[in-house]
Amino acid sequence: MSLINTEIKPFKATAYKDGKFIEVTDAALKGKWSVVVFYPADFTFVCPTELEDLADHYAEFQKLGVEIYGVSTDTHFSHKAWHDTSDAIKKVKYPLVGDPTGTITRNFDVMIEEEGLALRGTFVINPEGQIKLCEIHDNGIGRDASELLRKVKAAQYVASHPGEVCPAKWKEGASTLKPSLELVGKI
Template identity: 85%
Template sequence: MSLINTQIKPFNATAYHNGKFVPVSDETLKGKWSVIVFYPADFTFVCPTELEDLADHHAEFQKLGVEIYGVSTDTHFAHKAWHDTSEAIAKVKYPLVGDPTATLARNFDVLIEEEGLALRGTFVINPEGQIKVLEIHDNGIGRDASELLRKVKAAQYVASHPGEVCPAKWQEGAATLTPSLDLVGKI
């Protein structure tokens, strides 16, 4: 069964965020748009490139009222150590959530049980706590923050414009479609 349009499951975790350890829960995410980005592990290779790319686009996400949460099965202590030793991760101003019990990774169906690591899972969650976008990559394939930003904008547009849909490669300000009998076979 797909997780699309399902409610996120309850969770409680600790994140490293702006020099502090802070609680994060399903309730933290409600009331605003959120992006949860799972990655396999701290102190690895592809992961810092992705998290740095998100850090470089963080202000754009915030302008849309979106908070990003990076999640791995490492502890919040490991996140702090990585933040303190990596130039790329030092740029991260969004919460890095520890998931050492793999509760979140299981809840979002990205856990590789035999390794205790998460797949590269990306989830866009609306203010009501429903998953609107999900994408899961093999761990050898990095993600692109600008493409994620486009998907967030599309999800927000569709949420605020009932009856309209965003076609492939849609960009903010571009034409949308209104599904109807008149469009059948004409696209």
């Protein structure tokens, strides 16, 4: 069953953000747009490149009213140690959520049970707490923050313009489509 348009499940976790440990719950993801990015583990190879790419685009996400949450099955203590030792992770200003019990990872169906690690899952959640985008990658395939930013803008556009949809490669300011009987077979 797809998670698209389902409401996020309850959770409570501790995250590392801006030199502090903070509590993050499902309620924190509601009331604004959120991006939850699962990654396999701290102190790895592809993960820091992705989290650094998100950090480099974080201000753009914030301008759109979007908070980013990085999640792995590591502890919040591990996230702090990684932040203190990695130049790439030092750039991260968004919360790095510890999920050592795997609750959140299982809630989003990205747990690799035999390894206790998460797949590379990306979820865009609307202010009502509904999942609007879900992408799950093999752990060898890194993601691109600029493409995620484009998709967030499309999701926000569609949410604020009922009856319109964004075609392939849509970028902010480009034309959208209004599905209708007149368009059938004309595209």
